[in-house]
Amino acid sequence: MTSRPSPRRRHDAEAARADILAAALSEFADYGYGGARIDRIAAASGMSKPMIYSYFGDKDDLYAAALREAYVQIREGERTLNLSNLAPSDAIRALVEFTLDHFIEKPWFVSMLNTENLRGGSTIRVIADLTEIQSHLVTEIGVILDRGASEGAFRQGVDPVELYITIASLCYFPVANRHTLKSVFGRDLNDAAQLDLRRGLITDMVLAWLECRE
Amino acid sequence: MTSRPSPRRRHDAEAARADILAAALSEFADYGYGGARIDRIAAASGMSKPMIYSYFGDKDDLYAAALREAYVQIREGERTLNLSNLAPSDAIRALVEFTLDHFIEKPWFVSMLNTENLRGGSTIRVIADLTEIQSHLVTEIGVILDRGASEGAFRQGVDPVELYITIASLCYFPVANRHTLKSVFGRDLNDAAQLDLRRGLITDMVLAWLECRE
Amino acid sequence: MTSRPSPRRRHDAEAARADILAAALSEFADYGYGGARIDRIAAASGMSKPMIYSYFGDKDDLYAAALREAYVQIREGERTLNLSNLAPSDAIRALVEFTLDHFIEKPWFVSMLNTENLRGGSTIRVIADLTEIQSHLVTEIGVILDRGASEGAFRQGVDPVELYITIASLCYFPVANRHTLKSVFGRDLNDAAQLDLRRGLITDMVLAWLECRE
Amino acid sequence: MTSRPSPRRRHDAEAARADILAAALSEFADYGYGGARIDRIAAASGMSKPMIYSYFGDKDDLYAAALREAYVQIREGERTLNLSNLAPSDAIRALVEFTLDHFIEKPWFVSMLNTENLRGGSTIRVIADLTEIQSHLVTEIGVILDRGASEGAFRQGVDPVELYITIASLCYFPVANRHTLKSVFGRDLNDAAQLDLRRGLITDMVLAWLECRE
DNA sequence: AATGAATGAGAATTCATTCAT
């Protein structure tokens, strides 16, 4: 009997971890923590359940890894924007558009925030290095605001964190609540026209707020 | 030992329903759908599990009732604002402040939105009378916008639904994500000063956007 | 406030018992002992559950009463046949036809036998007076057999109980198993032609067996 | 203390299925569908409840498998009779005796028929391949009848299905109703003499009916 | 006497987690 090549060999450990993580992210995002099933993660990632436990620990640990991954992805995306190379208002526009688009295209980020806050943030408090992941973003926004202020485009004294929270607020709600908004108000972000409208509205609003003080 | 009042007759049917609903709202908000436990709802409401089933049907039905209740509460709050009696910008200010405060003080509303959207909105689609519950609010905002426009305070052509979504966006995010925001950016809406800051920021931003077009 | 006449007054105790018994018979026959629901019996009989308990005792007692009622009904039917007035072979024919028709028209008898035997006969052992209910039937069949034998129509020495069991066997199976017979062999006693066929077959067979010994 | 053999590996999958099926057949036969307990099936088969669910699905599915198994067993028994090798009347005699003995020795077949018909035959309608399981039997009986007719032993034109229903009728009733028969008429098939009597009676009756038409 | 309201004791079913190989 010839030993058939183990299908697991296809993966080195790193790839296996990545597959599991992707499946877990999607599962937790789709079903929430309580609704997520290890079985489905195993099936989706092509790994056996014991492998998942051996790579990540228990369900909580896997969830923590997935949450961290969601943050890593969005911060990586923000980094590739190279905001520092743009004119201040273009940078802001780019950040707004990236944020909205990322929320829409990678819906697991929004869902994971949803889930984690439902759980009272008990997990994120424990992911030690997250603040570090963020700091680059805050710094970069700070630089843009300073530059904008010194060029006279923006008003003085805007806090980068407050600005980011504001942008995130405007982008997050229509995505996070797209199902209820559709049912209750009939608005649907899947409709391209409505999405464009909202994108424009948000950008205008943020820029107006940054500038609008003569 | 005083004979404790019989747990059965303590409730008339209406009060029993209300107690169960309150407990369910809190439970679903705290744990999400999957994490909610009928046992805990029974304990918190002082009813036995079978009574809950007899009053509301199964877990899904109870969840639907709780979700509906969350909407009813916020719409009732909005109604008592009597926005129509206020000057347009005061009305907007009042609506913003009410919205933010309601989100903070009745955190189950935000959590229920969270939960329902995690579930893909399958329940809200089925709550037949919700649109009706909303329509009053939209109408009232429309009246204010019209009045503001005709008085020259606001610009023309603002869609009441878009305005409401914008306000809700700005109020929702910092509350819904208060745990992650605290961990990631160190911002904490429980801190009264930060709350005031945000309340001011949101009001300014909304009014600026309504007015700011010379 | 005028006291409306209690709807229960409609029933004197005897009628109430009868209503409950009829509903119980139908329920146990339709669902078996384990599947029967006191709730449904209450609804079908128009009585409250506590009334049922007060009239009959617990589920077991009610079941025993229903089982007894099923036997009483069939024995009453047999009595009204007045077999003694008929010629022997006519009497047998009448008994066969009555038995088959009763099984078909009062399906609860067959179902109750089914159910009771599934339960190991634990209840019928306890219904004290049943043998008495039967004895009339056996005696009457004995008389017919004797008369038939002395007239030369039947052979000697047929045991009335064995004859009754034989007739019941032939009538019972196609009714008791009508659902499986339909699925497995495509035979359906609801079809009048097939019913007539079987009725004729059974009568022929029984009479042939009683006579056929030259 | 000797290390007991691990309960898990005791079974290979095939044996585990068989053990569960045997336990389920016995449980459903003894208690009916509603009275059957998964707990008891688990205990009797030496498997844990979750294993049962994993092998068979839910209670309905397990019941369907048990019902099917009951049919498979009796048809297998009939096949090993090799009726085709026997003289026509010997073949009929063998079929009658096998049927009665099978009903007595494998009481779950009768009970399962009982149960399934109580349930309205909803399950058997769904067991797709059952008709196929039967067809061999009907064909074989048809061959015997034809042979018997051409040899002059039997009369012409007997429908094999009707014959089988007749035989089954005569064998089924005394077994299916053994508890009520014992209580009501004092007849007990466990008594060997009474069993022999009945066996003889049934065989005589069937053969008389097949032949008796000069 | 009559019943709406209440529940204890279970039933089926699920799922994170761990063996045994």
Place this chain on the structure above:
DNA sequence: TATGAATGAATTCTCATTCAT
């Protein structure tokens, strides 16, 4: 290392039965 097989510990939901009025 890798996994098919196994299960303890819940969890939802039900139902015969009994109060309290």
